[in-house]
Amino acid sequence: MARQPIDQFVERIASEKRASVYLGTKTTHEKREKLLHDHYADPDALRRLAGGIKQHVVENLDTYLPRVEAKLKANGAQVHWAATAEEACATVHGIMTARGATKIVKAKTMVSEEIGLAEYLGSRGIESLETDLGEFIVQIDHDHPSHIVRPIIHKSRREIAKSFEREGLGDYNDDPGTITRRARAFLRKKFLQADVGITGANFVSAESGRLVIVTNEGNSRFSLAATKCHIALIGIEKVVPRDRDLGLFLNLLARSATAQQLTVYTEFISGPKSPAQPDGPEEMHVIFVDNQRTEVLASECREILRCIRCGACMNVCPVYRQASGHAYRSVYPGPVGAVLSPLLAGERFAEKADLPKASSLCGACNEVCPVDIPIPDLLLRLRDKGKREHAPLASAGTPSLGGWAVMASKPVLWKTALSAGKLMNLLPANWIPMAAAKAWTDTRTLPTWRGGEFRSWMKHRPAKGEGKGKS
Amino acid sequence: MSSSRDLILGRVRDALAALPKRAPLPEWDPAGARSTVAPSGADLWQAFSARLRAVNGTPLASVAELVALLESKGWRHGYCDPTLWPALKAAFPAGFTVETEFDRSRVDDYQFGITVADGAIAETGTLVLSDRGTASRLAALAPWVHVAAIRHAQIVPDLGSALTLLGDDPNVIWVTGPSKTADVEGILIEGVHGPGMQVALLLD
Numbered sequence: 001m002a003r004q005p006i007d008q009f010v011e012r013i014a015s016e017k018r019a020s021v022y023l024g025t026k027t028t029h030e031k032r033e034k035l036l037h038d039h040y041a042d043p044d045a046l047r048r049l050a051g052g053i054k055q056h057v058v059e060n061l062d063t064y065l066p067r068v069e070a071k072l073k074a075n076g077a078q079v080h081w082a083a084t085a086e087e088a089c090a091t092v093h094g095i096m097t098a099r100g101a102t103k104i105v106k107a108k109t110m111v112s113e114e115i116g117l118a119e120y121l122g123s124r125g126i127e128s129l130e131t132d133l134g135e136f137i138v139q140i141d142h143d144h145p146s147h148i149v150r151p152i153i154h155k156s157r158r159e160i161a162k163s164f165e166r167e168g169l170g171d172y173n174d175d176p177g178t179i180t181r182r183a184r185a186f187l188r189k190k191f192l193q194a195d196v197g198i199t200g201a202n203f204v205s206a207e208s209g210r211l212v213i214v215t216n217e218g219n220s221r222f223s224l225a226a227t228k229c230h231i232a233l234i235g236i237e238k239v240v241p242r243d244r245d246l247g248l249f250l251n252l253l254a255r256s257a258t259a260q261q262l263t264v265y266t267e268f269i270s271g272p273k274s275p276a277q278p279d280g281p282e283e284m285h286v287i288f289v290d291n292q293r294t295e296v297l298a299s300e301c302r303e304i305l306r307c308i309r310c311g312a313c314m315n316v317c318p319v320y321r322q323a324s325g326h327a328y329r330s331v332y333p334g335p336v337g338a339v340l341s342p343l344l345a346g347e348r349f350a351e352k353a354d355l356p357k358a359s360s361l362c363g364a365c366n367e368v369c370p371v372d373i374p375i376p377d378l379l380l381r382l383r384d385k386g387k388r389e390h391a392p393l394a395s396a397g398t399p400s401l402g403g404w405a406v407m408a409s410k411p412v413l414w415k416t417a418l419s420a421g422k423l424m425n426l427l428p429a430n431w432i433p434m435a436a437a438k439a440w441t442d443t444r445t446l447p448t449w450r451g452g453e454f455r456s457w458m459k460h461r462p463a464k465g466e467g468k469g470k471s
Numbered sequence: 472m473s474s475s476r477d478l479i480l481g482r483v484r485d486a487l488a489a490l491p492k493r494a495p496l497p498e499w500d501p502a503g504a505r506s507t508v509a510p511s512g513a514d515l516w517q518a519f520s521a522r523l524r525a526v527n528g529t530p531l532a533s534v535a536e537l538v539a540l541l542e543s544k545g546w547r548h549g550y551c552d553p554t555l556w557p558a559l560k561a562a563f564p565a566g567f568t569v570e571t572e573f574d575r576s577r578v579d580d581y582q583f584g585i586t587v588a589d590g591a592i593a594e595t596g597t598l599v600l601s602d603r604g605t606a607s608r609l610a611a612l613a614p615w616v617h618v619a620a621i622r623h624a625q626i627v628p629d630l631g632s633a634l635t636l637l638g639d640d641p642n643v644i645w646v647t648g649p650s651k652t653a654d655v656e657g658i659l660i661e662g663v664h665g666p667g668m669q670v671a672l673l674l675d
Contacts, residue, residue, distance in 0.1 A: 024657050039506035046504065052497040059493040062484045075641065081476040133663060134654035150654060157656050176655040180663055187664065188613070192575060210637070218612060218650040218665030224642070225608035226575075236479065241496055247504045247631045258653070261506070261526075262595045262630070265665070266645040274641055279575070279608035290479045298486035 004397035006319070006358045009327040017154055021146075021324040024153045025315040029368070031259030032312060039261070050248050051372030054306035057239050058297065064206045064239045065288070071209025075271035077284040085115035088289045092117060092198070092231055095285055096126055099229060101195030104128035105187075107213070107220035108135055109200030110148060110309055111233040111289050113331045114344065117198075128198070129190050131219035133183050140167050146325030148332065149257045149311035154324050187219075197223030197281065201234045202308065203249055207242040210270045211286070214253065214263035221265050230272075230281035236288050237305040249308060252370035256310035292344045301378045304339045306371040313365035313375060319358050328355060335365035339378045342386075353391035356382035357398075421451035501631035509594040515626040516673060522596030526648030527661060528669045534562040537618060537672055541567075541583060546616060549583035552606040555620055558674075559585070573610040584610035588619035590636065591671060594629040595647055598671055602642035617666040619646070622675050 036043040057064055069079050082088035088111070096102070104121065106112060106128050118128045118139070130139040134151035138144065141163050145151030152160070161174035169182045199220050201211040211232055213220050224230055240249060254260040273280035296305055314320040314334025325333035330341035330352065338359060342352040356379040359365075365375040386394025407413045425448055430441040487493070510518030520530035531537050541547065542564075551559060553571035563569060573581070586606055590599040598619040605611050611619070627633050637643050650665030661667045 020656065027657065039508060041507075049497055049499055049503075052494065053499075055494045056496045059487060059490060062480065062487055065480060065483065081479050083475045083478050087475060131664070132654075133652045137654070150657075152654055153657075157658075160655060176658045176660050179655055180652060180660040184663060188578065191664075192578065208637070216650070217652050217663035219663070221608075221612055221644060222664045225612055236483070243634050243637060244501050244631065247501050247634050248499070251504050251506070251630065260647075261508070261522075262597060262645070262647045264526075264647050264649070264651060266597075266647070268637055268643040268645075269641065270639075271641040273608075274602045277602050277605070277608065277642075278573070280602070280642065288479070290482070294479060294482035294486055297483060298489070302486075 004354050004357060005329070005393070006323055006327045006354065007397060010323050013324065013327075016156070017324065018322065020156065021153055022321045024150060025147075025317075025321050028150075028259055029312070029315040032255055032315070032368070035255050035259050035261070039255070046248060046252060047370055047372045050252055050370055051306055053241065053245055053248070054308075054371045055303065057241060058237060058302055058305045061236060061239070061297065064241070065236060067206045068204055068209060068239055069288075071206070072270075072286055075209050077209070077271050077286050080285060080287045081290075082287055083290045085289075085291045086120075088115045088233060088287055088291065089117050089120035091287050092233075093121060093124060093126070095229070095231060096121075096196060099195065099283075101229065102126055103190075103194045104196050104198055105131050105191050105194040105219075105223045105227065106135075107197070107199040107215060107223055108132040108151075109198065109233050110331065111200050111235055111291075112198060113145070115233070115289065115291060117233075129187070129194075131187050131191070131217075131223060132215070133180060133217060136183060136187065137163060144326060145331075146333065147311060147314060148309055148334075148336075154326070188222075191222045191226040194223065194227050196229045196231060197227040198231045198233065199223070201232050201238055202253065203240050203246060204234060204238050205241075205243050205246060206239050208270060210243065210268045212246060212250070213267045213269065214250070214265065216258070216260075216264045218265050221267060224267070224269070224281060225279045228281055229283045229285070230269075231285045231287065232269075233287050233289055236290055236293050237307075249370075253308055253310055256312040256368070256370040292346045295346060296340075296343045299343065300381055301339060301343060303373050304336065304343065304375075304378055306373050307336055307340070308371055309336075310370055312368040312370065316364045316368045318360060318362065318364070323358070328358070330355070335359060335375045335379075336373075339375060339382060342382055349385070350389065350391035350393060352393070353382075353386035353389075354393040354396050356380075356386065357394070357396075415452060415455070418451035418455075421449050424449045501634075504631060505629050506594060509629040515593045515628060516623055518628075519591050519593040519596060519626050519671070522593060523648070523669075523671055524596070526596050528596055528648045528671065530671045530673070532673045534559055534672070537670065538562050538564070540670075541616070546582035548580060549585065549614060549616075550581045550607070550610045551585040552587050552610075552620075554606070555585060555587055573607040575609055578609060578613040581610070581614040583616035583618060584612075584614040585618040585620065585672070586611045588621045588625070588671070589643075590625040590627060590633065591621050592628075592630055592633045592645070593626055595645075597630075597633070597645045597647040598669070599625075599633060599636075600644045600646060601638075601640040603640055608642075612665045615662060615666060616668045616670060617646075618670040618672050620672045620674050623673070
């Protein structure tokens, strides 16, 4: 039986790395829990409400998307649609070419990673620089983020200090403050030289066409203060119905993601800068990206489209805590990734068919989810899909149950096995030659096996009304 | 371009057509998202100041306090919104260089930037900056110290109230404390791309 790829990965993780991921996720999770319960009498009611609102949006995207588009256009933004990752990249490239632009500063956007934007533009001579500190470090190391909110949760300050030294960003110094100051100085120059700022969006209000972007570092704000053109890459599921719904989502997002009451910078952007404003984009483009989302919408896993990318599910997940993000071989790791990544793979679902099995189905991810996504249910549906489609990875690491299946589908064999089970009564309780089993059976007795008696009793049981005695 | 639009919207319609019924939009009262730290008393400046301090921000109740802070740190070169400067000028002693035009080729020359805020949220210690109200986006972001000037009447009690005041400004930004990161080993560092010190200056 082939082992699961994720198990093989885990064996190769350095213990130091595992400890840092474990501690980082556990700390964030505990702070989140405390903050939510300190600040709200019933945070679960808020999660369910937010889930209800997002489920409504997902199931009514046909109404909301044209509404958002009309609002954005009325606000002065240009709206583009990209069916595939390739088309989304080409749209960005087209905007760049039309402006004669060659330099991009990029705030954190999961969609840009999903569509491979940096590689696409890089091969066409366009520099696209990550400006979130963690993402910047990932970029100079040619590494991949391992957490959607804390991209370098797997890196130590010593590794980062070495990378900075290698890149000519000063002598070796592993003080986090110094690392941050150096990145600030370096990236500041890049912001001011860049032609275009690329961002994602956490939410888009259908009521006003406002994009909402949250960052703690201020990188999105800096790129929208320094550059003359703003391009926002947005998954089609990011809509919320009304501005006032943002009150709910912003409160839940900051607490769930980083255990903050509110993220430091919350931007509400509805169009290019006002005429009197000297800084910021004169041109704003919004690219709505499908890239398999409509397939997910058509599937029985559409609840995953509620996701607001907070990372709370990975922070609480016992598998993520041991395996860390790279084990999932995808842009989206953790429980949400185990659902989303195989779905976004589309035709290549089979390559990620093992991910839905990277879970004990303990349900903690569902309990912390700010939009109450039933992740364990979705994982089961995807396990089923993997089996039905005969994806080899869907069976990796699964004990063969062939013998059981034969026995359970032949009544004669089944009955024989049940009666034969009585032979176990003749064995000592601790006969199983396994240390783990012995630790249990050495101090316990087993109940007497009475296999087959229930069937016999059922067959010969008194008819209704008989044997009740006097009444 | 429009063909992709039609393709995507067509797929969305097809995907949803199969649903026997669609989830309704739940109604909810924005008061339900008010946290227990939202103020109930009348003094919103006091409540706002407490929340701002909780996120390592610096509330100052007078221009004199601001000048004292800047002097104590030796920060004497900065920017001030030209509409605000005439009112503040008298409080700044000789030795300060304050420009009323922000030169983006010298962003690191400015140790502080003073701009006008449109409001503040007491529940979260948040300053509200609008595009029309902020003289320069860069001046409110690039210097190590950002000073946002507000008036009593502009402070709202909670986040829900602030959402009703977004108006038609193209770029409203809520700022809750100094710029920060915990990317390196989860250790909190302030002043990443934006200010390392966020000041709220009460004008009245």
